[in-house]
Amino acid sequence: MSSMFNATCKANVVGDGTVGATIAWLEKFINVLFPDNGIEYWSDNQYGTGSRYLKRGDLVPGAGCTDGCVHHVACYVRPGNCEGRIIEVALSLRDGQFKSLTWMKTFGKEDECWQIARAIDEALNSIIFWEEVPELVSMSEKVPRQQNWHRQTSLAEEVTILSGTDKVLVSTASGLILDDRCWPGEKFAGSNATAVTKDWVTVLTNTNAKFKLVKDTTDRLTVPDLPGYVISKRGVDVEGFYVLPPGGNELDDRTYLGYFPDADAAIKASRDHQARQLPVAA
Structure with missing residues (x-):
């Protein structure tokens, strides 16, 4: 069992x-x-x-x-x-x-x-x-509800569980982050990520949330709140990641944001770039 x-x-x-x-x-x-x-x-x-x-x-x-x-x-x-x-x-x-x-x-x-x-x-x-x-209880408490005692979520948009070898990101396209954690270099990173992912599947299933499970790869990152950004190793053997913003040309080095030493740095650079593109409220 x-x-x-x-x-x-x-x-x-x-x-x-x-x-x-x-x-x-x-x-x-x-x-x-x-x-x-x-x-x-x-x-x-x-x-x-x-x-x-x-x-x-x-x-x-x-x-x-x-x-x-x-x-x-x-x-x-x-x-x-x-x-x-x-x-x-x-x-x-x-x-x-x-x-x-x-x-x-x-x-x-x-x-x-x-x-x-x-x-x-x-x-x-x-x-x-x-x-x-x-952690099931603390995870469940992060899921939006119309009333605290409701067992079903009021969240209408789809949630993405991004599961990597040493990290888990649970978020929506609008930028709602339900969970964001990583265990870089830790001995049991893989088992930690698997355990957290399994329990998020349980929580989202039982709160009747719409969700999808995305497996992250080692050479390309998929970050739900960064649509259009390509964070990859560009097919070369490097430790870090290159970031191509939306509309960039993969064959033109000048359109990349640059090379970043690890996934966290690449994601941060992408989010900073994304924030600068948003219109400023009057």
């Missing part, structure tokens, strides 16, 4: 590390992965009594070898008391205590319920034991 997420950032908590912040993050995480889920509400154990219920203001226990630390995460599905199902999320501590983190009342189908339980289990294990927070 494939992972529910791919890209992560280093952190062992979400928000302020409280149960309330964690539940809020989990709800967003599940809404990204399952935008049409049948969950009716998420419980914060407000009415639970006894030490086995974690409350909103409590800090989520972390990993470790002492009694109060998490031994394992438990996520499972059980029948509802009258109708629907309950998805339980709990933490088993090393001293034998079993702490309820949250539970959800859902009218979703059984398969969906177990998929949600699995997704929460993967996310909590990643955060608690590996100190890696999935």
Whole structure:
């Protein structure tokens, strides 16, 4: 089975590390992965009594070898008391205590319920034991919406995911940049770019955005917000890139903006040139 997420950032908590912040993050995480889920509400154990219920203001226990630390995460599905199902999320501590983190009342189908339980289990294990927070939520929050709580985007124009060997650019032709990052010279640049690209495909698909995935090549760059600009190596073995602006003649060296030592410098020069061509508002 494939992972529910791919890209992560280093952190062992979400928000302020409280149960309330964690539940809020989990709800967003599940809404990204399952935008049409049948969950009716998420419980914060407000009415639970006894030490086995974690409350909103409590800090989520972390990993470790002492009694109060998490031994394992438990996520499972059980029948509802009258109708629907309950998805339980709990933490088993090393001293034998079993702490309820949250539970959800859902009218979703059984398969969906177990998929949600699995997704929460993967996310909590990643955060608690590996100190890696999935980026799906932060990515999704960058996508324009008419209202913050809407699960579908209000963005009408097409988004381009430009995926290279060591970079990812997610943008629109009008200049909206949703993500722009690179890992030049880093050991795991390729796997980082692949992970980010996969998760952007998930986010844009599930928010019902129009998008296309463009694979960047090593000898020619495609930058969505620079239509008409040719950023290439011109078929020669060089480290950097040449930039030909719109209307330039590929056979005439005089029409090139010049040679730039790397992709970032070439893209910056192109954007600066593009900005100078725009009419000045009266």
